[in-house]
Structure formats: C-alpha cells, structure tokens
Amino acid sequence: MASLLKAMPSMSTILSLYASISGLSMLFRTIFNEMIPRGIRDLIAKHLSDLFATFFSSDFTFIVEDRWQAVENETFRAVEVYLPTKVGPSTKSLLLGTNDTNNIVAPPKLGLPVDAKVVDCFQGMHFEWTLCENEAEKHYHSHKKYFQLKCKNNYREQVMRSYLPYISQTAAEILNKRETLNIYTYDDEDSMWESTVFKHPATFDTLAMEPDLKKFIIEDLDSFVQRKDYFQSVGRVWKRGYLLHGPPGTGKSTLVAAIANHLRFNIYDLQLQGVRNDSQLRRILTSTTNRSILLIEDIDCSTQSSRSRDRNKDAKEGHDDDDDDEGGDQLDSKLSFDPRVTLSGLLNFIDGLWSSCGEERIIIFTSNYKEKLDPALLRPGRMDVHIYMGHCTPAAFKKLALTYLGIKEHVLFKCIEDLIQRTIITPAEVAQHLIMKSDDPQVALGSLIEFIIMKDTEMVEKMRVKTMSKRL
Numbered sequence: 001m002a003s004l005l006k007a008m009p010s011m012s013t014i015l016s017l018y019a020s021i022s023g024l025s026m027l028f029r030t031i032f033n034e035m036i037p038r039g040i041r042d043l044i045a046k047h048l049s050d051l052f053a054t055f056f057s058s059d060f061t062f063i064v065e066d067r068w069q070a071v072e073n074e075t076f077r078a079v080e081v082y083l084p085t086k087v088g089p090s091t092k093s094l095l096l097g098t099n100d101t102n103n104i105v106a107p108p109k110l111g112l113p114v115d116a117k118v119v120d121c122f123q124g125m126h127f128e129w130t131l132c133e134n135e136a137e138k139h140y141h142s143h144k145k146y147f148q149l150k151c152k153n154n155y156r157e158q159v160m161r162s163y164l165p166y167i168s169q170t171a172a173e174i175l176n177k178r179e180t181l182n183i184y185t186y187d188d189e190d191s192m193w194e195s196t197v198f199k200h201p202a203t204f205d206t207l208a209m210e211p212d213l214k215k216f217i218i219e220d221l222d223s224f225v226q227r228k229d230y231f232q233s234v235g236r237v238w239k240r241g242y243l244l245h246g247p248p249g250t251g252k253s254t255l256v257a258a259i260a261n262h263l264r265f266n267i268y269d270l271q272l273q274g275v276r277n278d279s280q281l282r283r284i285l286t287s288t289t290n291r292s293i294l295l296i297e298d299i300d301c302s303t304q305s306s307r308s309r310d311r312n313k314d315a316k317e318g319h320d321d322d323d324d325d326e327g328g329d330q331l332d333s334k335l336s337f338d339p340r341v342t343l344s345g346l347l348n349f350i351d352g353l354w355s356s357c358g359e360e361r362i363i364i365f366t367s368n369y370k371e372k373l374d375p376a377l378l379r380p381g382r383m384d385v386h387i388y389m390g391h392c393t394p395a396a397f398k399k400l401a402l403t404y405l406g407i408k409e410h411v412l413f414k415c416i417e418d419l420i421q422r423t424i425i426t427p428a429e430v431a432q433h434l435i436m437k438s439d440d441p442q443v444a445l446g447s448l449i450e451f452i453i454m455k456d457t458e459m460v461e462k463m464r465v466k467t468m469s470k471r472l
C-alpha cells in the first residue's frame, strides 16, 4: 500500500498538469475560433456530433406494409426482391422452392419466411430487416405481411434519401434480368393473385403475321417502355392499351405471349366473369405490380355492358347477321352469365382516375367480335392500338413453314399461296397441319393442300346453299 502511495503523483503535479491542459485547450479553442471559418467549424462540429449520435442514439423502426394507400406498395415489392440477395449468418431460416414445372432440376429460389431476419450494410450504416405478419382480423381476410427495418435514429434521413432508392434501383435491375416470367390468375377464395411460371415459347420471330404490322408492334412497345419522361411531360399515365381482335385461332394469345417475352413483363390474366363487382375489381387491379401486362381475354363476353347495346337489341329482335351464325351462338351461350362488373368500372382503370395507380403497364383486351363491343370501349384514345389478327396470308404461311418445317422455299409453296389467297383459313389450322402430319415437308405440305381444298369446297357449297335459300 505504501509503495502504491509512493508511485502516485503528488497533488502539486496534478494541479500543474491540469493548469497546462486547460491552458492548452484554451489556446486550441482560440486558434480554432480565430483561424477556422465559421462554416467549416459548424461542419466539423456536426460531424463530431453525428459520430457520437451514431454510438449513443436510440433505434428507429420503419414499417413497410404490402399496400400503400389502397394500392400495391412498390417499396414492399422492391424489398421483397432485394432482401433474399442479402441473407447472411444472421438469417436463421429461409424459404426454398420452385414453381418451374418445366424444369424441376433447376436450382430452387430463396424467399424469406415470416420472422426471418436479414442484416444489411449500406455506406457504413447497419440495418436489420424482419419480415412480420399481422393476425388476420377476420377469418376470410388473409394475413398481412410487412417488413420492419430497424436502424439508428440518426440514419432516418439517409434511409429515405439513399438507402431505399438504392433498394428500388437494385430490385428493378434484378427484375429486368429475371430469367423466368410469371403468369398470375386471381384466386377468389384467398383473395390474391396466384402465380405460376410462364414459359411460352412464342416470340415475334415465330409469330406469323404481316411483316409491317409486326414491325409496327415491336416499335410501339419499345418506344412505350423508353418514354417514361415523355408520358410524364404530356400529363399521361405511363400505360398502353392494346385491343387484339379477330377470328379464333389467328394468334391473339400467341401475340400476348410474344409481347410478354419481348418486354420481360409478367402477365396478370384476369377472368372478369369471376369478379363479383366493381369494388372487387378495383381491389384486384390495384394489387397488380408495375412492368406487367393485364390481360382480359374475350372482352366481348366479359361484361354485360362491354357488348354493344345496339347489337344486343338486334340479337333480341332476331336481326343477327347470317354470316355471324357461329359467333352469335357462342355469344348467346355466354349471355346467360350476368357479371356485376360494369364497363364503366373497367374503363375507370383504363383511362379514368384509377388509371394513375401503377405505371409501365400494358393492358390487353382480346375479342373475337370487335363489332359487338360497346363503342365506349372503342372510342379513340381508350385502347391506344387496335390490332386486327386476320386469317392466314401467304406471308404468314411462309413464316409458319419456316418455324414448323424449317424451310424457306418449296415447289408446293406457290400452289399453297394461291389457295390461301382465296380460302379462309386460320394460322392455327395451318400450324396444326404442319406440326402434326409429318416431319417430311412434302407430306406435310401435301396434307395442308388437301385440307385447304376441302375447306374451299365446303365454303363454295355453303355459299351456294345460301344463295339458293335467298332466291327461294
């Protein structure tokens, strides 16, 4: 103890040390105040206080819910895509799975289960994410998921200014590079979209249609995705509507698949017949994501009011065109269904106020009977592009022969092209013959010629009977 006391400095030494330190600190303060400009002084002080705050400030929690003001929360979607790329030792469990039925040996994908934690670092800041779930309030409501982001209180501004934009940017890049596309159908029971992998092989290359029309569609799509700023500058929502119309089997669905593959957009395939009313429709449509295609097939059969009121009146009075027999029958069988979705409810999403929900969307309606659609749907500016998918032309036939038989020329081509010009035949019928009959082009083309001649004869006979009955 005595030796310890001896080793301690004397009181006078401590006092003189204190005096020197205070003298020095006063000197430094004077130099600091006199020589360093006020702006720089404030900056240094702020950085020092930030440094202390980083260590001693309390935590702050951001909540990112899956919906935001009645629509899909894009921040939630971005985080959902981004976080699985950041799993590390702190993540104790992961979801694992694949929905790719075409390739069951493909590596499974990762997802985050409820309560999973992911730690992320960005620009020296430390973040802790957790996926949480709310109990459903009612048994028929699905559970609500949300992300919880914990960070230091003083990171708040940087989270808003740089971290979240960085996540959105990264998620967009991941989605742009995604190998698989999804097709969604709405599951009424669970009130949610259900997805499955979309692996349709159709491309613009394999699509049989007039080259000029094909070129026009590709250019239209490309210019749409590149012109976000233009849409903004002219005050229009960044959406594009296509109406594909034409007889069955002319490639409308195939064109939708080619568009999805070209843009790498997911497809939301909505069966309007299954939607109970406009408010459900609104809920369904607001839960689709950006960079996607909303597809409503056979719109002429989907809403009572999408059919031309005049045509319905005519049909009731028995004034339907004779030429339309086939279509009329089909339409009538669907008339028995009475959906409660109204055309105005639907149009609200195309160009009404609700159309501003979401961006970079393609809306595609298909119809076999454009003339039976309500004029409101056809009004200029409503569906931006109307594309008629017609019967097979010589150019379309040549494309199909190249796709299915791998040939560009054949002695039978001339004969088939002449026949096609005077017979009504769909690309689906041509494709059916080229794919099913034989690998040998001679056999396949010969069988196609037989089929076209048979159809031609049938057509001539039908015309003859019709003319006869008119004379009588």
Ligand SMILES: Nc1ncnc2c1ncn2[C@@H]1O[C@H](COP(=O)(O)OP(=O)(O)OP(=O)(O)O)[C@@H](O)[C@H]1O
Pocket (backbone or CB within 6 Å): 206, 207, 208, 209, 246, 247, 248, 249, 250, 251, 252, 253, 254, 255, 368, 389, 396, 427, 428, 429, 431
């Ligand atoms: N223009 C085309 N180019 C290439 N293949 C086509 C074309 N049209 C039809 N086909 C072939 O015919 C099949 C049926 O075509 P698709 O389903 O696209 O016709 P659709 O016009 O959508 O018919 P529907 O009106 O009955 O729905 C496709 O699987 C495709 O193989």
